[in-house]
Amino acid sequence: MSTAPALPDKPKRRGLLYGLIAAVVVIAVVIVAIVLGTRDDSTSTSASGGEARTVKIGVADKSLPYWTTYTELAESKLGVTVELVNFSDYTLPNPALSQGELDLNQFQHIQYLANYNATADDDLQPIGATAVYPLPLYSLTAKSAAELPADAQVAIPNDAINEARGLLVLQQAGLVTLKDGGTAFSTTNDIESSKVKVTTVAADQTASALQSGSVAAAIVNNNYATAAKLSDENIIVKDDPTAAAAAPYVNIFAARKADVDDETYLDLAALWHDPAVQEVFLQDNPSAVVQDTPAADLQAETVKVEADAKAAQGK
CATH class of the missing domain: 3.40.190.10 (Periplasmic binding protein-like II)
Known part of the structure; x- marks a missing residue:
């Protein structure tokens, strides 16, 4: 009895399948590398492992050494990148803050802020005190x-x-x-x-x-x-920066009214009083009288002085 000729074996596809998988893996690796290589550096992580937050603060004395200590501590303790924006003209930082070009500013005392609010019909608010400087x-x-x-x-x-x-x-x-x-x-x-x-x-x-x-x-x-x-x-x-009459001249961190409860901003205002910052600050400002007045008290003083400013302007 004769037997039918054997059919040829089906071609083995395992090698082809492994090749396709390897190619897919290589393509995926390349895509990840491209994404990581082009990622914006602004998404760097904070000290706590989350995404870092950048806060722009308008100042009038950026070159002084205490700001270097301050910005380094903001990064290491709070995980916040502070970008200082220096102004030589006192008339510019408040409009810049109001218009969103800054997140905070720290250059003025309550008397100046209250007069600005009264004149510009604005509502910027103090969220932390720094010091009274003699004039x-x-x-x-x-x-x-x-x-x-x-x-x-x-x-x-x-x-x-x-x-x-x-x-x-x-x-x-x-x-x-x-x-x-x-x-x-x-x-x-x-x-x-x-x-x-x-x-x-x-x-x-x-x-x-x-x-x-x-x-x-x-x-x-x-x-x-x-x-x-x-x-x-x-x-x-x-x-005399210690006189009662000097109370409206305490310098402050100012924020937009909508941001007065922002925890990061409040932490940055409090950080100014860190002993490491104060040590450097007082080297350049030995005659300054440091003040750590609660934000609520600063805001109440601003309301009072702003009313006086409006009265002086006939409003």
């Missing part, structure tokens, strides 16, 4: 206010609040007399008598006016005095 009158030629020659040129800042505070310092020095004793909203129009010629210039120009010799004395805010390397030995009079 000094500097001279490179006179050792005291009494040594200033008759009709000497004296420069003061031209923004409303620092102008008023500067005039009060000049009155304290016996150089001018202000109507009704002066207020936190006095202007040069309120000068009733004067032993000097008072001129107003932009706050960031008072130090250069003094150093160029165009004025005999000048009111210079702390950050500009530090940048200009003016010495405490050149101070001929200053107000």
